[in-house]
Amino acid sequence: MLSVRKRLTRAVLMLALLAACGPALAAPARLSAPVSAALLILLVVGAAFCLGWHKIRSDDRAAEADDRLEQERDALEQAERELADSHSLLCKLVLEQAGVRDAERSRIARDIHDDLGQTLLSLRVDMSLLELCTSTMHPTAHEKISDMGTKLDYAIRTLRVVINDLRPLGLGEGLRAAIERQLAEFSRVTGITHCLDVNPEALAHIAGQRALEAILYRVTQEALANVARHSHASRVRVSLHSDGERLMLRVQDDGVGLAAGALERGYGLAGMRERARIACGELSIERGPGGGTVLALCLPLVKETVAG
Incomplete structure (x- = not known):
């Protein structure tokens, strides 16, 4: 006007x-x-x-x-920069929280191993001695004690699995070596051949970020477990690449593909999605172009410094 x-x-x-x-x-x-x-x-x-x-x-x-x-x-540009910085800060805080949680899991695993684990092992030794003493004198008691020993062995194995899931990962020599070790064991147990493709630039971006390395390793571990249980595959390929802004982890097999309703039933997907959410990333699972299943995890690279 x-x-x-x-x-x-x-x-x-x-x-x-x-x-x-x-x-x-x-x-x-x-x-x-x-x-x-x-x-x-x-x-x-x-x-x-x-x-x-x-x-x-x-x-x-x-x-x-x-x-x-x-x-x-x-x-608008200033708001976008502030939003990007806030997102980076949030991701760093969430990853730090994940690191604290992993430290607490490590403490719990150590306590279980030192207390409950040693108690169960001591109990197994006593039961073995009792089983030996009753082998000729009391056949019925011997059979019962033997059955109890079998159940105790199963409990000890289960406890070891729990401790293994809780304890910190063997990432001391780096993520690539840990994944190579995991794939070698996977192929030895399942007979499924594997191929690993890791971009050195991707490793450089996450060097020293133990929480992020743990997320990548755990998702790879769970994805391989799903391949072994459900895919009926003969080959699996694991790749880790970076475009400078994101990390892309892909686990692809040549198996039968996703069964109807597989995404709704779970197959460990809830845990993987939770790990992706912790790192402000995205997880997708779909059929491969030539068959099989492709699991893709995309994580944003966190800036080392945040604009004040």
């Missing part, structure tokens, strides 16, 4: 033009040629002045609009 002063200025200019041009328009025959020419020149000059004034105002308004647009663009 134009201001009152601008409206008054426009009205005065129009009245001046009408006053100057009115006589010429009303009674052109009564005016001499020089006067008519002067009035015509004045009319042209007035029209040019009005057009120029409007052009200047239009340019001013366009410049003001450009300035506002530039300010809004700068504000």
Whole structure:
């Protein structure tokens, strides 16, 4: 909206033009040629002045609009940077939380091993001695004690599995070596051949980030377990790459593919999705282009420093 002063200025200019041009328009025959020419020149000059004034105002308004647009663009870019920094900070805090949780899991595993584990082992030794003593004297008691020893052995094996899942990973020599070790054991147990493709740039991006390495290793471990249990595959390929902004982990097999309703039933997918969520990433599972199943984990790379 134009201001009152601008409206008054426009009205005065129009009245001046009408006053100057009115006589010429009303009674052109009564005016001499020089006067008519002067009035015509004045009319042209007035029209040019009005057009120029409007052009200047239009340019001013366009410049003001450009300035506002530039300010809004700068504000949007600033908001995007702050959002990206906040996301990076959130990811770092979540990863630190995961590291604290892993440390607590390690303590629990150590306590279980030192207390419950040793107690069960001591109990198994005593039961073995009791089983030996009753082998000839009390056949019925011997059979019962032998059955109890079998159940105790199963309990000890189960406890070892729990401790193994809780204790910290053997990532001392790096993520690649840990995955290679896991794949070698996987192939030895299942007979499924494997191929590992790790981009050195991806390893460089996560060097020293133990929580992130643990997430990648655990997801690979669970994905291989799913391949062994459900895929009926003969070959599995594990790859880890980076595009500078994201890490991409892929586990692909040549098995029978996803069964109907497999995603709803679980197959350990809930745990993998939870790990992906911890690192602000995404997990997808779909059929491979040539059959089989492709599990893909995409994690954002966390900045080392956050803009203050």
